[in-house]
Amino acid sequence: MIRTRAAALACAVSTVAAGLGVRAWADGDLAKYAGDALYTVLVHTLVVCAVPRVRPRTAAVGAFVFSCAVELLQLTPVPAELAARSGLARLVLGSTFNAPDLLWYAVGAGAAAVLHSVPTRSARSTGSTGSTHSAPVRRPVRSSDPPS
Secondary structure: OHHHHHHHHHHHHHHHHHHHHHHHHOOHHHHHHHHHHHHHHHHHHHHHHHOOOOOHHHHHHHHHHHHHHHHHHOOOOHHHHHHHHOHHHHHHHOOOOOOHHHHHHHHHHHHHHHHHHHHHHHHHHHOOOOOOOOOOOOOOOOOOOOOO
């Protein structure tokens, strides 16, 4: 579990760096919608940090639902008021509702689920021994065994 949390934390830091990089190098819709997708990826990684054994699909759905809830909250004046007082609140909650953001949250959740499932599949195929192959274990044939 410590290894999973450490990997998720590293992914969270990388996701924040990617988001800052996109904002620095791109502008307009590309930066905005990439940021939306990365927001959901970040939420996914934080879910994995909190619950290391969570399944990729469950973490992705949770991240998507959370992101959508934050977006729908923007239909109220609360996020805008908080954003006016705090830059951190503006980053986390945004300030204005934008329906296309919901699509990009789904893109981010899907990407996070795929990326999360890759090491999970690898771990399952190698088993707990860390072996890189998964050949079946065969017992030796004894002369007293009937032919199969």
